[in-house]
Structures are given as C-alpha cells and as structure tokens.
Amino acid sequence: MARPDLFDRVQTLRAQRDAQGIAPPPRAVSRRDGVRVEVDGHWLAQFCSSDYLGLAQQFGVVNALQEAAARDGFGAGATPAAGGRHVLHEALENDVAQWLGYPRGLLFGSSFLANLAVQQALLGEDGDVCVQDHGNAASLLDASALSGARLRRYPHLDSEGAMRQLKHAADGAAMLVTEALFAAEGDAAPLRSLSLVARMQQALFCVDDAHGIGILGEQGRGSVAAAGLGIAEVPLQVLSLENALGGAGAVVVGDAALIGHLAATARPYLHATALPPALAAASLDALRLVRRDDWRRERLSELIDVFRGSARGHGLALMPTETPIQPLPCASDAEARALSQALQQAGWWVEAVHVAGATDGSARLRVRLSALHTAAQVQALVEAIAQARDGLASGPAWPAAALA
Structure with missing residues (x-):
C-alpha cells in the first residue's frame, strides 16, 4: 500500500480551508x-486586542524594558539551568506569588508553555486522568496529550458533569483543569463549585486565569481571588503576562512543593531558553500599575456598560458576560466573516471567531474592549456593526465610517 504523501495532504487541507474561508493569512x-x-x-481602530488595561505601550513599562535591555542585553542566552535565569525573573516570580498569596511562582516564556509544563510534569500514563471543560483553550488540551494521561471533557461550565467524569475515571491521579474566563465567550467558570468537586474527588484543581488576571478582583488579583478562593482550594494557577499586563510570558503560582x-522536571521549563530579562523588567512595572491603577478597571467597566447598552439599543444580540470580551452571536461562520470584513473596510478591526467544540450557532463576532478606548469610539463601533448587519441583510456595499 502506497504511503500517503504529506505534500498532497497539505494541499488538500489548504484547499478545504480556502473554500470555507477559514484561517486567512494574519495581517x-x-x-x-x-x-x-x-x-x-x-x-484601523482595533477591537480584537487582549491589552485590556492599555499597558502594552504605557511609557513607564516601555522605559523599564528599554533600560533593562540596555543593561542586560537582548536575550537570556540560555535555559534557566544553564545560566539563563536572571534576578529579574526571580523578582517577577516572587512579586506575582506574593500579590496573590501563594508561596512560590515559576516563570515561563509563554502561557502555552506553562500549561504544557503543569500537566506534563504532574500527570503520567499509569491510569492518570485530566478532566477539562469542553471550552478550554488548545494549550490545555494539548497538554493532556503531552502528559500521556487520559483526557475526559465535561460540558461547558457544568460542575456536575465534571463530577461525573471524575467519578468514572481510573484509579490513577486526577487533575481538574479549567479556564477561569473563557476567551471565546467571555463567560466565567463556576470556580467555587468546581473547587468542591475537586476536593470531593481528590483531584488537583488547576485554574488558567489568562483573561481574568489584572481585570477581576481587588487590585486585579484575578478570578480565583474574586471568587473568594485561595491556595487551599486552587493549589495551582497559570497566570498570563500576555493580556492585561500587556507583555509576554506566564507565571505558574502554587504550593511550594508543586512548583519545585x-x-x-517540566520539559518546557528545562529545555526552553529563559524569557529575556528585559521583558521580565517590563512585566514588573506593569504589575505595579495593575496593583495601583484601579481607574483602569473602572474605565473598562464603564466601557462595557456603554457597549452593552448601545448594542441593546441597536437590537444586537448579546452574550451573558460583563467582561471586556463581548461576543455577538452570528447565524453562521460566513456571516461572522462578512461582518468582520465589512467592519475592516469601514475602519474597525473586529474578529470573527468560532467556538471550539461547538456546532450550530457557535459563530461569533468578538469585540474586545480596552481601557484605552473612549466611550465615543465604543458607541461608534456599535453603530458600525449595526450598519454592517443591515447592509448584509439588504445586499449593497457598506459605506466607510469615520473613526471616532
């Protein structure tokens, strides 16, 4: 039997994606x-960035980056064990852990690597199981495959489903993993009930708070703190430095023995070059602003209210979320892509997304808000979306709209 040709496979898959309008080249x-x-x-006015607090270009953060780069150079130059670990890495780990009330933190080059590391280091093939929300991000699902553990998924936000999956799991070690704030829908996991499920079923509870850290809770301490939980209920958290903190990398905080x-042992930590020290310096300054500047979260909350109120006034369907992630349901992927393209022609950049694992009714036009937006921009965006919707229904081309 002839072996499949990978080049032919790639061309076939590309033709399928092109026919469906999926995954165009990034702009x-x-x-x-x-x-x-x-x-x-x-x-374009960008409404697809996860720079929720507007820190990616904040002058103090950029100055910290430039000063550290001038002093310490462009990159770390090695893995942490081979001399790539810098005192700035250690300071960032300690500051994040102290901020959240955890004994220890560990810095990774990206959130994807951090999620791979947690499951790969703690789970194995001897009957271990990882139970995950059906809406979890790709990094969490890929991590289970890397670990060798069996992956079992429960319906989105369904604590009882998580309980059932853990009850019927094998006798090996178990981990319960969820995103705290889901990037596609903007909805929040029921962390308190999931923590009880994990405790009852003797499973380690790990929360990926990529989109909640910096936004929710007192001083932006994130979803776990906002739910009134801590290390006793959530022994491990994966915290992105890439979204609300505006930078790069991730810190895993948790029980000292687990972090040690x-x-x-975690291969994504041991065999990856350490994060450039200058990026750690910038994240330290961003963290200082996250803790201090409550006005950024207050501004974001005001803009969320403006968006939702204006959207209702224009008859736009909304999802039940009060976060900076505001998805608008669409009838199909084709409609979501058409709306996104029309908005780009009019000067607005909004993503069309498809909810992972979902089927009918899962297409979304996803708006992401930042503290840098103005109320006028948000209102003008909603008007542009309504205009694009009406244009899509009637057929003619959409006129360009001036940026607010």
Whole structure:
C-alpha cells in the first residue's frame, strides 16, 4: 500500500480551508498608536486586542524594558539551568506569588508553555486522568496529550458533569483543569463549585486565569481571588503576562512543593531558553500599575456598560458576560466573516471567531474592549456593526465610517 504523501495532504487541507474561508493569512501591523493600528497603509481602530488595561505601550513599562535591555542585553542566552535565569525573573516570580498569596511562582516564556509544563510534569500514563471543560483553550488540551494521561471533557461550565467524569475515571491521579474566563465567550467558570468537586474527588484543581488576571478582583488579583478562593482550594494557577499586563510570558503560582517539582522536571521549563530579562523588567512595572491603577478597571467597566447598552439599543444580540470580551452571536461562520470584513473596510478591526467544540450557532463576532478606548469610539463601533448587519441583510456595499 502506497504511503500517503504529506505534500498532497497539505494541499488538500489548504484547499478545504480556502473554500470555507477559514484561517486567512494574519495581517501585519506596521504602526501602533494606542488602540489605532496601521495595516496595509490604512488605520484601523482595533477591537480584537487582549491589552485590556492599555499597558502594552504605557511609557513607564516601555522605559523599564528599554533600560533593562540596555543593561542586560537582548536575550537570556540560555535555559534557566544553564545560566539563563536572571534576578529579574526571580523578582517577577516572587512579586506575582506574593500579590496573590501563594508561596512560590515559576516563570515561563509563554502561557502555552506553562500549561504544557503543569500537566506534563504532574500527570503520567499509569491510569492518570485530566478532566477539562469542553471550552478550554488548545494549550490545555494539548497538554493532556503531552502528559500521556487520559483526557475526559465535561460540558461547558457544568460542575456536575465534571463530577461525573471524575467519578468514572481510573484509579490513577486526577487533575481538574479549567479556564477561569473563557476567551471565546467571555463567560466565567463556576470556580467555587468546581473547587468542591475537586476536593470531593481528590483531584488537583488547576485554574488558567489568562483573561481574568489584572481585570477581576481587588487590585486585579484575578478570578480565583474574586471568587473568594485561595491556595487551599486552587493549589495551582497559570497566570498570563500576555493580556492585561500587556507583555509576554506566564507565571505558574502554587504550593511550594508543586512548583519545585515543575522547576526540576517540566520539559518546557528545562529545555526552553529563559524569557529575556528585559521583558521580565517590563512585566514588573506593569504589575505595579495593575496593583495601583484601579481607574483602569473602572474605565473598562464603564466601557462595557456603554457597549452593552448601545448594542441593546441597536437590537444586537448579546452574550451573558460583563467582561471586556463581548461576543455577538452570528447565524453562521460566513456571516461572522462578512461582518468582520465589512467592519475592516469601514475602519474597525473586529474578529470573527468560532467556538471550539461547538456546532450550530457557535459563530461569533468578538469585540474586545480596552481601557484605552473612549466611550465615543465604543458607541461608534456599535453603530458600525449595526450598519454592517443591515447592509448584509439588504445586499449593497457598506459605506466607510469615520473613526471616532
């Protein structure tokens, strides 16, 4: 029997994606000014960034990056064990752990690597199981495959489903893993009930709070703190530095023994070059602003109210979320893509997304808000969405709209 040709397979899959309009080449940004970005010579108001607090270009954060780069160079130059670990890495780990009330933290080059590390280091093939929400991110699902443990998934946000999956799991070690705030829908996991399920079923509870940290809770301590939980209920948290903190990397905080085990055995930590020290310096300054600047969260909350109120006034369907992630349901993927393209022609950059694992009614036009947006921009965006919707229904081309 002839062996399949991988080049033929790749061409076939590409033709299928092109026919469905899936995964077009990413657009390259040439200049960035707050929430405005230049793409292909045109300026767009960006509503697809996860820079929720507007820290990615904040001058103090950028100055910290530049000063550390001038002093310590461009990159770490080695893995942590081979001399790549810097005192700035250690300071960032300690500051994040102290902020959240955990004994220890460990820095990774990305959230994806951090999630791979947690499951790969703690789970194995001897009957271990990882029970996950059906809406979890790709990094969490891929981590289970890397670990060798059996992956079992429960219906989205269904604590009783998680209980059933753990009850019927094998006799090996068990881990219960969920995103805290889901990037596609903007909805929140029932952390308190899930923590009880984990305790009852003797499973280690790990929460990926990529989109809640910096936004929710006192001083932006995130979803776990906002739910009134701590290390006793959630022994491990994966915290992104890539979203509300505006930078790169991730910190895993948790029980000291667990973090020590990750540092000693996790392949994504041991065999990856350490994060550039200058990025750690920038994240330290961003963390200082997250803790201090309550006005950023207050501004974001106000803009969420403006968006939802204006959307209702224009008859737009909304999802039940009060977060900066505001998805608008669409009838189909084709409709979501058409709306996104129309908005780009009119000067607005909003993503069309498909909810992972979902079927009918899962297409979304996903709006993501930032503290850098103005109320006028948000209202103008909603008007542009309504105009694009009406244009899609009637057929003619959509006129360009001026940026607010």
